[in-house]
Every structure is written in structure tokens, then in C-alpha cells.
Amino acid sequence: MTYISPAVSLAFDGSGIDGGLYRDVTEEARHAPWLLNDTVSTWSAFGLALFAVLMVMAWWRARRADAPMMARALAVPLVVVAVYGVDMVVKSLVREERPCRSLPGSFTLESCPASGDWSFPSNHSVIAFSAAAALWLVDRRLGAVAALAAVAMAASRVWVGVHYPHDVAAGALLGVALAVPLTLLATRAAPWVERARKGRLRPFLLTSA
Numbered sequence: 040m041t042y043i044s045p046a047v048s049l050a051f052d053g054s055g056i057d058g059g060l061y062r063d064v065t066e067e068a069r070h071a072p073w074l075l076n077d078t079v080s081t082w083s084a085f086g087l088a089l090f091a092v093l094m095v096m097a098w099w100r101a102r103r104a105d106a107p108m109m110a111r112a113l114a115v116p117l118v119v120v121a122v123y124g125v126d127m128v129v130k131s132l133v134r135e136e137r138p139c140r141s142l143p144g145s146f147t148l149e150s151c152p153a154s155g156d157w158s159f160p161s162n163h164s165v166i167a168f169s170a171a172a173a174l175w176l177v178d179r180r181l182g183a184v185a186a187l188a189a190v191a192m193a194a195s196r197v198w199v200g201v202h203y204p205h206d207v208a209a210g211a212l213l214g215v216a217l218a219v220p221l222t223l224l225a226t227r228a229a230p231w232v233e234r235a236r237k238g239r240l241r242p243f244l245l246t247s248a
Contacts, residue, residue: 052136053159054142058138065200083196086195090188091116094112094116097112097177111225112177118217118218121221122213129159135157137201140154147201161202161210165210169217169218170218171186171188
């Protein structure tokens with residue numbers, strides 16, 4: 040008799056939602072050129088670093104903007120961390136097993152995460168889309184770049200085989216739904232930014248150029 044651990048037996052199987060679409064995507068990946076797969080895998084693993092770079096650029100550009108906009112720029116990383124925290128709570132409540140574990144024989148470009156590393160929603164999608172939404176409210180150009188990068192990140196997580204499409208879609212919705220009001224709320228810190236611009240932090244918060 041095969042023993043099934045409680046963690047596995049209580050895990051939610053999301054394959055009935057869009058497991059077929061997941062298999063279609065991963066089968067395309069199985070037969071794709073190695074250069075494409077290597078590129079997608081690298082982006083999937085390290086692409087979140089781009090959002091950190093965009094956050095720094097948003098802060099730098101906000102030095103030329105008014106205090107409310109600088110308040111939003113400073114809040115972007117805090118917003119992303121807060122949304123990520125909510126995401127982890129949702130993960131622990133839903134407890135959806137990874138598709139590469141629920142669907143035997145699934146093709147993956149990355150090693151399948153261990154059981155207990157839940158799938159829903161996608162952390163990468165939550166981080167990418169919350170960053171993109173927050174950046175959009177600070178700088179439209181940077182926000183547009185971030186939005187394209189977020190879509191690419193979400194797609195890559197399905198392509199490499201570690202998430203269902205509904206995982207990344209839910210991550211995108213959660214990221215945007217929480218990041219927008221939190222970033223707008225950060226505007227209330229504008230008076231603090233205005234005061235700080237008159238003190239020692241002035242070089243970091245305002246440029247005279």
C-alpha cells in the first residue's frame with residue numbers, strides 16, 4: 040500500500056481547470072528550439088531583477104516631479120512586498136499542487152518545485168504585475184515597459200512548466216488589484232516628502248537640474 044503524506048493528500052489539484060491548456064503549452068516548449076527555451080528559462084529565473092531596476096529608475100526620475108509623485112515612487116517596493124505577503128497567505132490557504140506534480144509525464148524546462156511549494160497564485164506574476172501597476176502610477180513610460188515585462192514573465196512560468204495558466208492569471212489580477220489602491224494611498228505621504236526635501240535627504244528626493 041502506497042503511503043500518501045497529509046501535505047499531498049490535502050493539496051488542491053487544479054488540473055481540472057486548465058490542465059489541457061497547460062499540456063498544450065508545455066508540449067510546444069518540448070519541441071521548441073533550444074535557443075528559445077534557454078532564453079525563456081533565463082528570463083523566468085532572473086527576469087524579476089528588471090523590475091528592481093525599473094523601481095530605481097522611477098525614483099530617480101521622480102526627483103524632478105512633485106512630492107506626491109515622489110511619495111508614490113518611494114512606495115513602489117513597499118507595495119510589492121505587501122502584495123507578496125498577501126499572495127503567500129493565499130497560497131497557504133489554497134494549497135494547490137504544482138502542475139508538474141499533478142500531471143504525470145509533464146514536460147518542464149525547470150526542475151519541478153518540491154511538494155508543499157504551492158502553485159496558486161504565481162509568485163512571479165504577483166510580483167511582476169504589482170510592480171508594473173505601481174510603476175504605471177508613477178511613470179507611464181516605465182510602467183509600460185514593466186507591463187510588457189510582466190506579461191512575458193507570466194507566460195514564461197507556464198512555458199517552463201511550473202504553473203498552470205490560471206495561476207499566472209490570478210497572480211496578475213491579485214497584483215494589480217492590490218497595488219493600485221496601495222500606491223494611490225502612498226500619495227498621502229507627500230507632506231513628509233515635501234519636508235524631507237528641505238533637509239538632509241534633499242539630494243535623494245529632489246534635483247535642481
